[in-house]
Amino acid sequence: MNIAIFGASGGSGKLLTERCLAAGYRVSALVRTPEKFAYADRVRIIKGSAFDAAPVAETLRGADAVFSALGAKSPFKKEDVLQRAIPLMVAAMQAHGPRRLIAVGSAGALGSSMDRQPAIGQWLVKKIVYKHLLKYPVEEQIAQYRDLSASDLDWTMVLPPVLVNLPGRGRYRIDGDSLPLFGALISRADVVDFMMKELVTPRWVRRGVYVTW
């Protein structure tokens, strides 16, 4: 398979790149600083920004499916990375393919994320974390969900809680409706594990899906 990866130099993106190469897939990656990208010798690199249509289209050329792990540098600044990049990716995919996109999102994208948590947890996360502390990342993810939902692509948006850089456990909870009880953390490795499985066997097409330890 030929896989296009956006955000390949980031925490989740590096793991996606590694897993795709280990699976024998050919990878095209859009990166802003190829000299800092450890897989540059094994990947078709497109140098550029996800805010520009031409490199986005070139990254997608020949791909069978797309992974996105794009995100802003700081959770405390308004960067609008997903607001700018996702519409370009969607437009290019709708025009020329491929149709399949699996994106790292965040539980904060949907109002239903906290429905199964105790009342105090719901209040804290919805009123303090989503509204104030993580206001900008949540806005990014709401926009990503809106733009994917409005497309006719075969998209899946993975909705994790807090991401950590611990080894994958290979066991995690998956739910289409809201975060499972006390689901507050998951490693990037396990999010990527879920995405690799979803690539081979699509189960959550045209919807968001919560994954958590």
Ligand SMILES: NC(=O)c1ccc[n+]([C@@H]2O[C@H](COP(=O)([O-])OP(=O)(O)OC[C@H]3O[C@@H](n4cnc5c(N)ncnc54)[C@H](OP(=O)(O)O)[C@@H]3O)[C@@H](O)[C@H]2O)c1
């Ligand atoms: N941190 C958490 O706890 C958490 C929880 C839930 C969801 N999430 C979401 O999960 C996603 C992945 O997070 P992560 O921490 O694994 O990733 P990350 O390390 O923040 O990496 C973000 C990636 O996006 C790339 N990028 C940003 N703007 C770009 C642009 N204009 N053109 C090309 N590439 C661009 C970065 O490239 P450069 O290397 O060039 O900067 C980097 O590869 C994000 O959307 C994040 O909001 C995070």
